[in-house]
Amino acid sequence: MNHEAFVRVMLAGDVMTGRGIDQVLPYAGDPKIYESYIRSADGYVALAEARSGDIPAPVAFDYIWGDALAAMAARQPDCRLINLETAVTRSDEAWPYKGINYRMHPGNIPVLTAARVDICSLANNHVLDWGYAGLAETISSLQRAGMQTVGAGENRCAAEQPAIMSFGRNRLRVFACGHPGSGVPDEWAATENKAGVNFIGDLSEATAVNLSRQWSDDRQPGDLVIISIHWGGNWGYRIDRQKREFAHRLIDSGADLVFGHSSHHPIGIEVYRERAILYGCGDLINDYEGIGGHEEYRSDLRLLYCVDLARENGALRRFELIPYEMRRFRLQDASTVDREWLWACLNRECRSLSAALQLSADGGTYLLGW
Incomplete structure (x- = not known):
């Protein structure tokens, strides 16, 4: 495939390979958890099996990706970017009083490299569900396996640093931050002398300006x-309006794509100044199968996003x-x-943002129009 005119990025929202997912992989960690209604991660496996049938544990590392692997390979992306919503650690230091603590055993890292x-x-x-030792092990485990990490680190400077991939004269620079509206505790904010996440406390104009300095100070042509x-x-x-205004300010300040996540189901997509804003990608991988509640949102339906950005100026060229x-x-x-069903639902939401979804010729995927 000729990528001379664009950089192709494959995006996945929340990827949670801990808890029940970890238990069906070859190197399952300690299943003990601290939730009020389930005390073992094995309980989430049982819920999924009660709903859909037996899971052939231990599964191969590529098992959970299923049909998505062929789709990713066929599109030949230049970059595959996920929000990894679990710690990768052996740490037993559960963050106190948090209630839900996700972790995957480091031996199961091949589930991501697959x-x-x-x-x-x-x-x-x-990411800090299992303490600062858990964060450090998460970062080191991922990096040893050849993946870049972004948005968390040993101090604020490290948490603010981008992940960078180069494609000829172009660099793709990825920055990441967390907002308390998604449940990120403010005490997790990285500081000059403390590890943590790249934390934004609000969605004000001043915060947008400060955040945009992370990419504008060292920006190069291309x-x-x-x-x-x-x-x-x-x-x-x-x-809400504040979220839209914040995303617009980031694009006005030079961002080429806003990759938002936290919602358990996909929500509307906007195109502003030829740049896409994903307000909520929805989950791609988790162990929620069999959990009741919120059925109207069909969170069992998941999406991968394939986005082409023009090499010359970062403008959106295609969105599948x-x-x-x-x-x-x-x-x-x-x-x-x-x-x-998913097309009709998302098309309704995109239309409220002056975009629209079209079914592909074979009806198998959706294409964003603007």
């Missing part, structure tokens, strides 16, 4: 900038959404009925 992940955004509300933001609640389609269903902890191609 999908050829390039960059893991870590500025979210679970740089493309993605800002990954963990923000907002888990359920609902409403996008690829739908899946999660069953037995494995992504499988969504049925015709489910694809059409």
Whole structure:
């Protein structure tokens, strides 16, 4: 495929490979958790099996990606970027009183390399679930496996540093930050002398200016900038005015793509000044199968996002959404009925943002129009 005119980025929202997912992988860690209603991560495996059937544990490392692996390979992305919403650690120091603590055993890192992940955004509300030792091990484990990390580090300077990939005369620079609206505790903010996440306390104009300095101070000709933001609640389609204004300010300040996540289901997409704003990508991988509640949002339906950015100026050139269903902890191609339901739902939300989704010629994916 000729990528001379654009850089192709494959995006995934929240990827949570801990807890129940970790338990079906070859190197399952200690299943003990501290939730009020389930005390073992094995309970989440049981819920999924009760709903969809037996999971053949231990599964191969590529199992959970299912049909998505072929779709990613066929599109030949230049970069694969995910929000990794779990610690990768053996630490037993659960963050006190948090309630939900995600972790994956470092031996299961090949579950991420099986999908050829390039960059893991870590500025979210679970990266410190197992303390500062857990954060340090998460970063070192991912980096040893050849993945870049962004949005968290040993101090504020490290947390603010971008992940960088080079493509000829272009650099793709990815920055990441976390907002308390998604559950990121303010005490997790990295400081000059303390590890943590690249934390933004509000969505004010001043915060947008300060955040944009992270990419504007060292910007070079040919740089493309993605800002990954963990923000907002888990359920609902409403996008408030403050969030839209904040995203617009980031683009006005030079960002080429706003990659937002935290919602458990996909929400509307906007195109502003030829730049895409994903307000909430929805989850791609998790162990929520079998958990009741919020069925109207169909959180079992998942999306991969394939985005082409013009090399010359970062403008959006093509935007494809690829739908899946999660069953037995494995992504499988969504049925015709489910694809059409998700298309109608997302098209409604995109239209409220002056965009629209079209079904592809074969009806298997969606294309964003603006």
